[in-house]
Amino acid sequence: MGEETIVNDENSSETTKPSPKLTLLPLVFLIFYEVSGGPFGVEDSVKSGGGPLLALLGFLIFPLIWSIPEALVTAELATSFPENGGYVVWISSAFGPFWGFQEGFWKWFSGVMDNALYPVLFLDYLKHSFPVLNHVAARVPALLIITFSLTYLNYRGLHIVGFSAVVLAVFSLCPFVVMALLAVPRIRPKRWLFVDTQKINWRGYFNTMFWNLNYWDKASTLAGEVDRPGKTFPKALFGAVLLVMGSYLIPLMAGTGALSSSSSGEWSDGYFAEVGMLIGGVWLKGWIQAAAAMSNLGLFEAEMSSDAFQLLGMSEIGMLPAFFGQRSKYGTPTISILCSATGVIFLSWMSFQEIIEFLNFLYALGMLLEFAAFVKLRIKKPDLHRPYRVPLNTFGVAMLCLPPSLLVILVMVLAAPKTFLISCVIIVLGFCLYPFLTLVKEKQWATFILEEKRPVSGVPSESQLDEEHGDESAASLLP
Secondary structure (H helix, E strand, C coil): HHHHHHHHHHHHHCCCCCCECCCCHHHHHHHHHHHHHCCCCCHHHHHHHHCCCHHHHHHHHHHHHHHHHHHHHHHHHHHHHHCCHHHHHHHHHHCHHHHHHHHHHHHHHHHHHHHHHHHHHHHHHHCCCCCCHCCHHHHHHHHHHHHHHHHHHHHHHHHHHHHHHHHHHHHHHHHHHHHHHHHHHCCCCHHHHHHHHHHHCHHHHHHHHHHHHHHCCHHHHHHEEECCHHHHHHHHHHHHHHHHHHHHHHHHHHHHHHHHHHHHCCCCCCCHHHHHHHCCCHHHHHHHHHHHHHHHHHHHHHHHHHHHHHHHHHHHHHCCHHHHHEEEECCEEEEHHHHHHHHHHCCCCCCCHHHHHHHHHHHHHHHHHHHHHHHHHHHHHHCCCCCCCCCCCCHHHHHHHHHHHHHHHHHHCCHHHHHHHHHHHHHHHHHHHHHHHHHHHHHHHHHCCHHHCCCCCCCCCCHHHHHHHHHHHHHCCCC
C-alpha cells in the first residue's frame, strides 16, 4: 500500500508538470502581441488626426511618455515579484489585498473585452473572400469554432503559444516590409506634414493611440513561467518596444508618404489592404489581408494566456478559489482558460469602438494604481530585491510616472457618459465581490489554497498583507 501510494503521488505530480519555461525570443513576441500585433488598427490615427502628421508624431512621442515608462515599471516590478499574477501581487504588496483584487478584476475584465475583438476582426477580414460570413447563421458558428480552437491551443501549453507568436509575427510583418520597399520610389516626405485641423477628432485620436500602445504590463502575469525572469524580462521588453515602434512607423510612413494627402479621410480599419493594392497590386492586398487575419489569432492567444495565468496567480495567493489554480497535464490553468473564453463569447456582441473606449477606461484606472504602487514600493520597501532596477531615485521614478499618469487621466476624461456609467457599475461590482469571496472563504463554501501550500515564493500571504496594512485597504487609490 505504501509503495502504491508513492506511485500514485508520482503520477499525480507528473500529470501536473508545468510546461517548459518561456525563453527570450518567444517572450519578445508574446509581449509584441500583447501590445501590438502589427499595424492593423492604427489606420484610424490618420483619419482622427486629420492627416499623417499627428499620426506619425503620435507614434514617435507617445512611446516616450507612455510605452517606455510603462515598460520600465513592468521590468522592475515583474523581476521583483516573478510570480503568476503580475500586477495583482505588486498592488497587494503596496496597498493590501483589497486593492490587489480590484486591480486584478479591472485588468481581467479589460483584457477579456480586448480579446473579444479579435475573433470578430478575424471574420471581418475573411468575409471579403467569403461573403457568407456576413450572415448571422454562418457568422455565429464560425465565431464559436474560432474561439474554441484558439482556446484549445492555449490549453496545450504556453511554450506552444510562444512559438506560434513568433511564426505568426514573422508572417504578419513580412508584407509590410515588402510594401515599404516598393513604396520608397513613390514617397514624397512633404506628404507626412499634411494635417487638416478641421477634421481632427481628439477623442478618437487619443483612444486609438492609447489602445495601440498599452498592455505592456500584461506579460507580468506570466512571470512565473519565464526562464530566468530577472534577466529575460528587461531584455524582452526592450526588444518588444523596438519591434512595436517599427511595426507602426514603417508602414505608416510608407503608406502616407506614397499616397496623396487627399486620401487621408479614407484611412480606417482595414485600409492598409487598399494601400497594399495601390502600391504593389492585388497580390500584396491579399497578403496583407491574410497577415491581418493571422495577426488577430496571435493577439487572441497572447491575451488569453495572460488573462488565464492572472486568475491562476490570484488563486495561488488565496484571492480566488483553488479551482482557478488547477493545471492541466500541459501545465496550463484549465478552469481559468475556460473562464476567460466564456467572457470572450459573451462580450463579442459589442461594437468595436465601444469595446475600445470601455477597456481603455478600466485599463487606465488600473495603470494609475500600478504607478502609485511603483512609487510607494520604492519608499516602503527600499531593500526589496530588484534584479532589474530603474536607474532613478524615488523622486526620479515619481517624475517618470507623472506624464503617463496625466495621459491616462486625459483618456478617462474624454470617455463618453455611457463608458463612465458602465465602468462605475464594474467598479462597484468589484468592491462587492471582494467581501463576498472573503465570506466564502470564512464559511468554507469553496476550497482556497492554504498559505503553507501556496507555491508563491517571496510574496506575503493575504493575511500578512491584511495585518500589515490595517485599514489601508480603504485608503485612496494614490499614495
